[in-house]
Amino acid sequence: MFYLVGLGLGDAKDITVKGLEIVKKCDKVLLEAYTSILTVGKDALEEFYGRSLIVADRELCESNIDEVLQEANEKDIALLVVGDPLGATTHTDMLLRAQQFGVKIQIVHNASIMNAVSCCGLQLYNFGETVSIPYWTETWKPDSFFDKIVQNYSRNLHTLCLLDIKVKEPTEESLTKKVRQYMDPKFMTVKEAACQLFEIIKNKPDTGITKDSLCVGLSRVGAPEQSIALRSLDAMRRCELGAPLHSLVVPAPQLHPLELDYLAQFR
């Protein structure tokens, strides 16, 4: 059996009872470590589960997963994923492969930022399409995600912006070499996201979204040290929300009174 187990968002105890039982009984447990992170690391998880974990990086999950899946024909193997296990395309692909190998699968759902974002008081059914904001480089500054924010905004819908994370990314120099070298992991902050958005609106003046538009910055959602800030886009460029992960919401222009009341505490 191949289990995909969601870990939720905060710390080790955000796993479900069902998920924990699976972790304890499996022959092998992998920890997916590149699409998201918890506020605690592998060591804290191993201590809480009372067993060792194998870190599954991008290479393993995207290119070398078949071996693991075939092993799951004979053994019980779990892959632990931060948030809900089906948030990323990689895992849907994995399930399809498992089926091709005749491997039975079970999914254990958990909270993800896609629903826990409601902790800021914005109602989930008022959110439109979710977007991802990628890190810009000197030569690559994509802004197509902004059109989706504008489309949501014009329909009076909020936009959840997932912020880029770079974990085990090969350095540019090492791409042409035999031995890969990796950059330090980095996680986009609400500050960085706001700066990129600020650059974009300079060239797109007629969208309704300006430097004075309100934004909601969120960090470590679901953890005790969760932090939420309501700021203008302009001010969000200087808003420190501490350790990762961060997310940013561009709210709809017209908010429900209850949304306004709840948001007010984060100003």
Add this chain to the structure above:
Amino acid sequence: MFYLVGLGLGDAKDITVKGLEIVKKCDKVLLEAYTSILTVGKDALEEFYGRSLIVADRELCESNIDEVLQEANEKDIALLVVGDPLGATTHTDMLLRAQQFGVKIQIVHNASIMNAVSCCGLQLYNFGETVSIPYWTETWKPDSFFDKIVQNYSRNLHTLCLLDIKVKEPTEESLTKKVRQYMDPKFMTVKEAACQLFEIIKNKPDTGITKDSLCVGLSRVGAPEQSIALRSLDAMRRCELGAPLHSLVVPAPQLHPLELDYLAQFR
């Protein structure tokens, strides 16, 4: 302290370890019983937790919650909610009131249909605004939700349709009487939702959504006996998906190859 604890979607073991610890230590634990249901009832939860639960109906949650919240100044009280605790407006309102009373609050997130719907293979970031489909009566047949489905569809986004549930609804006759009488609980099925959609498209022929458009019916998402069916809207009117809760998805017109591959197993 006032705890809002999400129970997830399937059975008693879908609570998180953190949530279970809270349930065990609280002085009083209420079970919210009108916005959603698990596949198991109160008795199964009580047995698993090893303690008794107080059922919190709509009247308690919407009108008489202040007493409970004020009690939480002195005691530890938890309200258990199916899915994620912030899925419904009621609970945001409750948190605001708690703050007014100076009560400390903690939220324990969990999976909700808003993220677990990805179990059908449709990618979460391709969903637009979520809609709710209400039960029609002889004289009241609202269809404004359909315009939102069409707007999503025209932007090539999927729509999650949450289906109406009626729990502890007063009968029409008893509304004018002193003693309220209540209807049997009922939960809209994908069949019923498809029938209502079918009626709507008869009068709105140019939306792109026709009787041959594909729909995804889901029932008991997150439970072992979860069921998913891919059918034309026409055929969905005869599709039996068993016990509640049901949800319906109207997929975008153009699907990603991975979405198509994954959906194919449910045809």
